[in-house]
Amino acid sequence: MDCLHLTEYLKIVQSSENEETDSLSGIYHHLKENKIEDTFPNVENALRIFLSMTVTNCSGATLFSKLKRIKNELRSTMLQERLASLSLMSIECDVLKDIDFEEVINDFACLKSRRVPL
Numbered sequence: 001m002d003c004l005h006l007t008e009y010l011k012i013v014q015s016s017e018n019e020e021t022d023s024l025s026g027i028y029h030h031l032k033e034n035k036i037e038d039t040f041p042n043v044e045n046a047l048r049i050f051l052s053m054t055v056t057n058c059s060g061a062t063l064f065s066k067l068k069r070i071k072n073e074l075r076s077t078m079l080q081e082r083l084a085s086l087s088l089m090s091i092e093c094d095v096l097k098d099i100d101f102e103e104v105i106n107d108f109a110c111l112k113s114r115r116v117p118l
Contacts, residue, residue, distance in 0.1 A: 006040050025051060
């Protein structure tokens with residue numbers, strides 16, 4: 001029953017305002033911003049559960065698929081520490097792409113050149 005009332009309410013909102021209620025996250029944000037989640041408590045609970053589960057499932061699936069690929073390619077020569085490092089690099093490839101390796105090398109070289117020979 002809540003869904004039918006919410007559907008009619010959203011039709012009215014879309015026709016009268018420029019609200020983005022086409023997506024589930026848009027509907028959830030609309031419920032929260034207008035403080036009407038108490039009017040549709042079951043819908044709000046279902047949306048909250050659905051929106052949090054999709055992120056959880058996707059990240060877990062990505063982790064396991066990347067780990068499987070790394071293990072298949074390098075299974076015989078891999079220690080646990082190397083596997084963890086390669087997995088982290090593969091999963092966080094967006095961060096890795098932003099690193100300027102020339103700058104890292106120069107910083108490392110400056111640190112090494114500061115040592116005093118004994």
